Ligand code: 0X9
Ligand code: CA
């Protein structure tokens with residue numbers, strides 16, 4: 001369990017309850033399933049939110065993923081905020097209602113439930129980042145685009161950024177990737193936009209992470225500009241700093257590079273509160289921060305949902 005005083009955070013069991021509740025309270029617009037199981041066998045929950053959620057309608061699809069890194073518990077709360085805002089607000093808030101009716105919103109609140117549960121085991125924070133497969137794989141170095149290419153991950157199983165034995169050797173990255181692959185319908189990827197939430201540093205990041213070049217194979221100058229434009233607009237709404245992810249440091253095998261490189265999904269990483277300081281403590285803000293720090297991203301989430309409809313140019317073509 002979470003340490004005393006931090007009970008506002010949700011354990012895996014509490015998260016599961018909340019998602020089941022959302023689906024049963026809002027059956028017409030919310031459907032709960034899973035993309036598969038974690039290494040230790042926990043369901044990797046997937047909540048779909050859309051008008052006529054049971055049907056695959058021809059609407060832009062948007063994905064939000066949280067908690068690839070075990071100790072980044074604030075991100076799970078961010079995904080729960082998205083779930084609650086777009087379910088409870090449906091029918092009363094016109095902007096929410098419009099988004100839910102015109103999009104198919106997918107939320108995976110914890111990509112790494114084994115690591116998250118381990119991190120709070122014994123009622124004390126363990127400072128754990130990776131999954132729980134052997135010595136632990138960094139799920140965000142295990143994606144299959146330029147996996148292990150460029151010094152942005154480690155081949156040492158003891159390291160914090162261990163990339164795994166091969167691309168998608170972690171069941172968690174594999175299950176999420178299989179789900180995204182399954183959204184190719186009639187040859188077209190249905191998911192157009194994605195945010196992967198992390199902590200911390202208050203940043204909006206975009207691909208590529210494997211190279212410090214602004215453009216590379218599969219990223220034209222126009223596409224790089226679109227990332228920068230949308231990323232900057234979202235960052236203006238929440239006060240984060242926008243940048244290409246490799247400006248922070250090089251990563252290979254990260255989720256954003258795969259989402260874009262493989263599927264041309266407009267895929268961002270948000271590094272949430274706090275901005276800096278605290279070392280390991282930065283991963284564990286008091287639960288009083290859950291409300292303000294998740295609400296802070298409401299407008300950015302709405303911007304992404306808007307952009308999922310395409311640029312004016314692509315909407316015309
Ligand atoms: O290193 C990561 O996976 C992310 N940061 S964290 O502190 N949450 O571990 C950042 C991933 C974004 N990609 C790059 N910085 N290249
Ligand atoms: Ca729908």
Ligand code: CA
Nearest residue numbers: 056057058059
């Ligand atoms: Ca669809």
Ligand code: ZN
Nearest residue numbers: 069072198199
């Ligand atoms: Zn992280």
